[in-house]
Amino acid sequence: MRYIHAFLASLALAVLLSSQAYAEPKYDSGANDREIKVGQTVPFSGPASSYAVIGKVQAAYFKMINDQGGVNGRRITLVQYDDAYSPPKAMEQVRKLVESDEVLLTFQLIGTPTNAAVQKYLNQKRVPQLFASTGAARFSDPKTFPWTMGFNPNYQTEARIYGGYVLANFPNAKIGILYQNDDLGKDYLSGFKSALGDKASTMIVAEASYETTEPTIDSQIVRLKASGADVILDASTPKFAAQAIKKMADLGWKPVHLLNITATSVAGVLQPAGLDNSKDIISVNFAKDPQDPTWRDDPGMKKFFLFMETYFPEGDRTSSFNAYGYNTAQLLVEVLRRCGNDLTRENVMKQATSLQDVTLDMSLPGITINTSPTDYRVNRQLQMIRFNGERWVRFGPLLEDGTN
Template sequence: MLAMDRRALLAGSASSALALLAPRAARADDMTGVSATEIKIGSTTSLSGPVSALGVQARCQDAFFRMINESGGIAGRKITYIYYDDGFSPPKTLEQVRRLLEQDQVSFLFNMLGTAPNSAVVKYVNAKKVPHLFLSVNGDKWGNYKENPWTMGFAPSARIESQIYTKYMLQQKPDAKIAILYQNDDLGKDYVGGVRDVLGSDFDKRVTAIAHEAADPTVDSQLVSLRASGADMLLSGTTAKFVAQSIRKAYDLQWKATHFIASGGASITGVLIPAGPERAVGVISSAYVKDASDPAWASDPGIGDYLAFMKKYFPDGNPHESYNTYAYTVAKVLMQVLTQCDGHFSRENIMKQASNLKDMQVPTMLPGIKVNTSPTNYHPLRQVQLQRFDGTGWKRFGNIIEGADI
């Protein structure tokens, strides 16, 4: 009887040990959201709220995945893309991401919109070891592979962008005074940080920076205060709605400062036309994706494929809307990641392949701009080209600028 008890005890101990080990083994090869016929992808976006114009990106990507499915899917699996509206409200984002992971059981999260919304879920997602890929954000922190190894941004960092703007302005006017309108979050603070990087100890003497909140109805009062600083350069380090307002108000104030705007607010149809194209003449931004409305790309094969996609799969979308070109471009990069998975779609391998992109050239990106990632580089894009609005379209000028070189 004693021997049997000992055997039972040993068997129970072994079972307990296996029970402890089993979850670790499952996590190492976590195939949640993947079956023999399907890969589930999740996202949140702003179909309502202060930046609802950007919600079109998810709709465009939904159409892109339908195109992929019609052509056979990826490694014989169809893509099921589930995206929910969070209204650009961080508590709602967390609610919707929990729904995606715990109820819908998606494999990974893709191109989620917004700094504050993503900040609300990043710890939760990383604790669950779910790939949180190619976020639609510009913050520098989204490349922090040490703190958040399952999270990766996509676009060039706002900090790099503002460094480039400041360098360019100082080349034109070495003693320039600078005014910064920034959204009071990580995105806006990166724009301030980039200017500080360049100016160093001169920052406080030459810069007037005023914040606004994402929920503010307007930024008119901030523009009036910034105008009083007498600055030669205005940097609108904020989101689309407020970029449009800053363009309009600066014009109404007859402020002749050189106006730089966040690349995320450079949409002609979503920002410049609402602001008034005549008010936006001379505004400068940066680009890494081709402008489908630019005659320079009329015979470009990459833009041709994009326009054909829009006509067939997303006819309600505006093919000249930069948000759509961007959405298509990011989806192309995701397809490369899934192709590199070679049929093995564990969460671990998806993340491994996302951090192993080498000199990828996407046909809708500007010539010379390449996607590169590694286990110690979670900033896929570091290159831009400056562009100036002439009242009808963006005109690029200067060379491709590598962020690491500035």
């Protein structure tokens, strides 16, 4: 009997040791018992430097999380470099993040051309390119790029919504299109034309593209006005969107102006262009506007304002860019929490691609995040908005494009 007891005790010990070994934390480069290292490039300089505030507010958010004890007891270390919105510079800096800093993942790299430049490299290295700050379709393609996941609404989805709006409200429109000559602009062009269908060839009277290296797009706006267009689809980034709005006003030209979501910042685009000049511009959104008094007593907005006051007091709490940075950082923290003690790159992607009914503080009511291993799109729901000269005003129902 004594031997049986000894055997059972030995067996129990073996099972205990086995279970403890099974529960041991798992780490890839960039993670340990104390730290989770995250890498990011931001256009702190260059033609898209208005986006720089996004990286600043994200850094402030992670500081707040660290002050609260971190994520499952681990602090987030955010390593940021300036890429100047330059694809070659982005490639150089991302290599440094992966090979020298040895980050666990990259987060919210900002911009379509810069993300495109590093996408193949990160997928070859099997490093998560998580919540890339772009809506180009190539960043939600799990079959081709399983380690890449965009955050922004798909540009083609957004463009199809604009196309449907034009067909319903301006069926006889003459349409001009201004677009950035890269994946961003071309996705808008493709989605918009697909929504117009066989009417695209007759309704679209002019197209004008620009390069991000151009100092001004005045000549493109003059050309679009000369085409007789009375509706403009504007698929540009903040600097050029502001130029377009101002030049239209200088020319006394007031077409129906559809402005893509990436250029809707009041402080970063509409104020520099002139608030009066920006009146009646139409766009879409998926987040609460900090300027909208509708959200004055909203719990999520109160949390955002308290965060801004405490951790980013130098920032503009009415800025949609700051609200965007807050939401994206909150989502990354949620994914890292779900990873538990398995901080491998594979598990990061597993958790990010299995989100169900996740709501963020600054998302519009009714908008939830649902992802799967076959559908990486984080934001699929949008609501149309119109600028009233002071702030954006929502109109119509939530819209969702089921196309994947």
